[in-house]
Amino acid sequence: xxxxxxxxxxxxxxxxxxxxxxxxxxxxxxxxxxxxxxxxxxxxxxxxxxxxxxxxxxxxxxxxxxxxxxxxxxxxxxxxxxxxxxxxxxxxxxxxxxxxxxxxxxxxxxxxxxxxxxxxxxxxxxxxxxxxxxxxxxxxxxxxxxxxxxxxxxxxxxxxxxxxxxxxxxxxxxxxxxxxxxxxxxxxxxxxxxxxxxxxxxxxxxxxxxxxxxxxxxxxxxxxxxxxxxxxxxxxxxxxxxxxxxxxxxxxxxxxxxxxxxxxxxxxxxxxxxxxxxxxxxxxxxxxxxxxxxxxxxxxxxxxxxx
Ligand SMILES: Nc1ncnc2c1ncn2[C@@H]1O[C@H](COP(=O)(O)OP(=O)(O)OP(=O)(O)O)[C@@H](O)[C@H]1O
Numbered sequence: 580x581x582x583x584x585x586x587x588x589x590x591x592x593x594x595x596x597x598x599x600x601x602x603x604x605x606x607x608x609x610x611x612x613x614x615x616x617x618x619x620x621x622x623x624x625x626x627x628x629x630x631x632x633x634x635x636x637x638x639x640x641x642x643x644x645x646x647x648x649x650x651x652x653x654x655x656x657x658x659x660x661x662x663x664x665x666x667x668x669x670x671x672x673x674x675x676x677x678x679x680x681x682x683x684x685x686x687x688x689x690x691x692x693x694x695x696x697x698x699x700x701x702x703x704x705x706x707x708x709x710x711x712x713x714x715x716x717x718x719x720x721x722x723x724x725x726x727x728x729x730x731x732x733x734x735x736x737x738x739x740x741x742x743x744x745x746x747x748x749x750x751x752x753x754x755x756x757x758x759x760x761x762x763x764x765x766x767x768x769x770x771x772x773x774x775x776x777x778x779x780x781x782x783x784x785x786x787x788x789x790x791x792x793x794x795x796x797x798x799x800x801x802x803x804x805x806x807x808x809x810x811x812x813x814x815x816x817x818x819x820x821x822x823x824x825x826x827x828x829x830x831x832x833x834x835x836x837x838x839x840x841x842x843x844x845x846x847x848x849x850x851x852x853x854x855x856x857x858x859x860x861x862x863x864x865x866x867x868x869x870x871x872x873x874x875x876x877x878x879x880x881x882x883x884x885x886x
């Protein structure tokens with residue numbers, strides 16, 4: 580493991596917490612600047628920091644897997660939702676009690692940060708890490724891989740699978756917008772069959788929501804809650820570019836759940852069949868392929884949330 584440790588400069592009377600930051604440096608320079616500013620604010624608040632920079636995909640997960648609550652008071656995932664997902668999967672696999680999970684959002688969409696109301700400048704993020712509340716959240720599991728916010732099959736997973744990573748690094752959300760427009764014209768929209776707690780439905784795209792937010796500040800499933808062990812399953816019934824763009828526009832306008840060809844159903848065990856090998860996205864990365872079984876995980880995670 581490549582770790583660097585800095586000694587805290589503590590403010591008089593401020594809480595001191597042993598903080599491990601797992602940082603994905605593969606993104607742009609502005610993120611490193613934002614990280615540094617947040618680390619400085621953590622030190623001002625009395626944090627004793629250990630920084631682990633990941634060197635490859637999977638590194639955040641194996642680092643988190645080796646953690647123990649006796650070594651750190653909090654583990655912070657600093658990156659996009661993909662890095663947070665890795666740390667969560669690692670913590671789930673750890674043998675003993677683990678520290679709670681906090682985040683420094685440095686990604687493109689930062690969906691989990693939106694869900695827990697973590698927004699603002701580095702001092703606000705640092706304060707949430709040091710003195711935020713704790714919230715126990717339920718996770719989803721797709722063919723054995725955990726996710727926090729959502730898993731998707733169909734058009735959105737296809738966009739995630741094809742987005743140009745170099746372009747994403749340089750332009751952020753614009754890369755997703757361009758890929759969505761391109762794939763709306765190219766994608767074949769194969770149908771899939773969705774079993775929700777034993778009842779069967781047809782759809783072109785499916786988003787299994789564990790939280791309310793999707794794609795950033797947008798709300799796909801108003802009834803979803805990370806604190807409840809149940810999903811809200813969004814079934815987007817129609818295929819083709821015009822409907823794909825209409826669904827996208829409705830999401831941005833906060834009207835997705837009101838469309839007549841979008842059904843949202845509660846469920847705990849979701850089985851999705853379709854063209855074998857189609858990608859399944861979880862928290863914005865490809866985590867499985869069809870056929871997939873998605874269920875509420877037995878394991879839960881403790882998240883640090885703004886006070
Ligand atoms: N050092 C590294 N080099 C290359 N890839 C890495 C490294 N560390 C982590 N990764 C991988 O990068 C992927 C994307 O990371 P992350 O989601 O944090 O950033 P992002 O893709 O820029 O943000 P977003 O998910 O919001 O678009 C993760 O799935 C992770 O496995």
